[in-house]
Amino acid sequence: MIKLYSTLLLLFFCLFSQAQNEIQQYKTYYATGSYAGENILILRQFNQAAQQSYLIVNPQTLETQIISSRQVAVKPITFQEFGTFLKNTPYYKALQTAQEQSLNLQDAGIIHGFPKEKGITLTIDLCPSHKPLDRNIFTSLIAAFQKEERPVPVALSITGKFMLSHADDIRWLQELQKTGDLDITWTNHTYNHHYNPKAPLNINFLMEPGTDLNFEILGLEQAMIERGLLPSVFFRFPGLVSDQKLVNQVTSYGLIPIGSDAWLAKGQASHAGSLVLIHGNGNEPIGVKDFIKLLATEKSTINQQQWLLYDLRSSVENEFR
Known part of the structure; x- marks a missing residue:
């Protein structure tokens, strides 16, 4: 009985961990903002672990990062507007x-x-x-x-x-x-x-x-x-x-x-x-x-x-x- 309980508990934690990693509503989302003192471009928006997150890129260094949407105020743009906001970036x-x-x-x-x-x-x-x-x-x-x-x-x-x-x-x-x-x-x-x-x-x-x-x-x-x-x-x-x-x-x-x-x-x-x-x-x-x-x-x-x-x-x- 104890062994069965342990197995079920392990299965529960595995399923819970998997659910925490699952992503919903993953999509393209373009916006500009400032994060950690740097101008950034938001590329993607998604929900994970009951939290909205962004995939961002620093247009100067080309480094990407995942951050919470709570960490940045953004201005949505279209792909056609990239040249306006990112013109001189690498x-x-x-x-x-x-x-x-x-x-x-x-x-x-x-x-x-x-x-x-x-x-x-x-x-x-x-x-x-x-x-x-x-x-x-x-x-x-x-x-x-x-x-x-x-x-x-x-x-x-x-x-x-x-x-x-x-x-x-x-x-x-x-x-x-x-x-x-x-x-x-x-x-x-x-x-x-x-x-x-x-x-x-x-x-x-x-x-x-x-x-x-x-x-x-x-x-x-x-x-x-x-x-x-x-x-x-x-x-x-x-x-x-x-x-x-x-x-x-x-x-x-x-x-x-x-x-x-x-x-x-x-x-x-x-x-x-x-x-x-x-x-x-x-x-x-x-x-x-x-x-x-x-x-x-x-x-x-x-x-x-x-x-x-x-x-x-x-x-x-x-x-x-």
Whole structure:
């Protein structure tokens, strides 16, 4: 009887905790305000644990944060008014640049990092996969930069399907954040990451007819927040595939599309300032091998702090400041 009672009590607390994390009425909501002495832009509004909250971004640093609506007085604006209120900010300039660099079927948006010295901006895609997270990437990063750069900055392009099927891997990454080993920029890579290997690119990935873009973007963000992940203002198109219409739709959510000028598994070499792309979902061993080789090649310059990894947010900020 006591064992049954304990089991029921544990179940109650689990369900209660889950209910506390659940989010209702998650939606786009644009407004300006001041928080902690800084001008901010509100991107999303939602209810969680009987409290209304905002997802905000500092348009100067591109840092996001979740705050209570009680903590800030806001002035609602429309997306069309971004230019009026955010005109000279790195965030708005990056958003505009991403829109302008969207004519190609692949690799729209910002495709190059902007460090002042030699180094790269590393982005790792976590597309849906039945294979485990390639943890060797992260342990190699931490080992390579443990004396020169801690925490190690990395942008992870997360999908909903990977997040839901790799809960242990996500918790492992979160623990590396808590211990100060990694500084992760969580990039929106859509909830489902639809892909049809038989379909041409112009009707594939997010361009597949019938795709619910609102769910792909907001559904993922909501699931991320419920699991303790903080969405950034960056977005990576599945397959790097898009057209001008789709880019305009994505930017209307306040998100900055990023591509890559160095997809290692495709034989694209990295250079100073490259926005490097590898996959950490176990499906791209060649790209991972090439990146580990790159770390070994640059070992001496890493030790001399002449070859570093750059935070995606600060790279964009420095370029558009």
